[in-house]
Amino acid sequence: MEVNTLKDSVGRLMRVCRLHRSITEKSFCRLGIHRSQFLLLMYLRNADGLPSQAEIAAHFEISAAAVAISLKKLEKRGLITRVPDNSDSRVNHIVISDSGAELMRKNELLFDENDRAMFRDVSEEERIVFDRVLEKIAENLIVCGAQDTAKPLPGVKS
Numbered sequence: 001m002e003v004n005t006l007k008d009s010v011g012r013l014m015r016v017c018r019l020h021r022s023i024t025e026k027s028f029c030r031l032g033i034h035r036s037q038f039l040l041l042m043y044l045r046n047a048d049g050l051p052s053q054a055e056i057a058a059h060f061e062i063s064a065a066a067v068a069i070s071l072k073k074l075e076k077r078g079l080i081t082r083v084p085d086n087s088d089s090r091v092n093h094i095v096i097s098d099s100g101a102e103l104m105r106k107n108e109l110l111f112d113e114n115d116r117a118m119f120r121d122v123s124e125e126e127r128i129v130f131d132r133v134l135e136k137i138a139e140n141l142i143v144c145g146a147q148d149t150a151k152p153l154p155g156v157k158s
Contacts, residue, residue: 013137020118027110031103032077038107040070041079041100050083050093079103 028038057064074080079100085091119127142148
């Protein structure tokens with residue numbers, strides 16, 4: 001049996017992350033969107049209320065200008081709509097359109113397909129052990145000072 005070093009294990013983990021990102025990006029391309037646009041649509045779909053551009057920027061910790069660029073592209077494709085605020089004419093609230101919701105549904109089907117392919121030939125027991133190991137690694141990294149700044153994805157247990 002081959003002996004694996006820690007570097008081998010870390011290298012495999014990094015390779016799997018790169019491969020997963022690659023297949024995810026291909027799914028986005030099949031639907032004609034970028035990762036940031038997908039995250040924005042997911043946020044809008046799951047938002048409580050009608051977020052403004054400023055609230056979206058604050059949530060993603062990016063500039064309002066960066067949000068404006070993405071919103072303009074999404075609006076041009078009919079994936080979002082802007083709803084003027086009743087009390088402040090300078091504010092628009094952003095709503096995912098029916099077309100945007102349909103695109104999200106299609107994307108989730110692609111993600112489900114990718115997830116099933118990724119875990120093909122992996123038993124439920126192996127997946128449970130894998131989950132436990134990943135959680136231990138995450139906890140160890142946090143103890144070492146890593147900051148868990150990633151915002152949880154709606155509907156995904158972290």
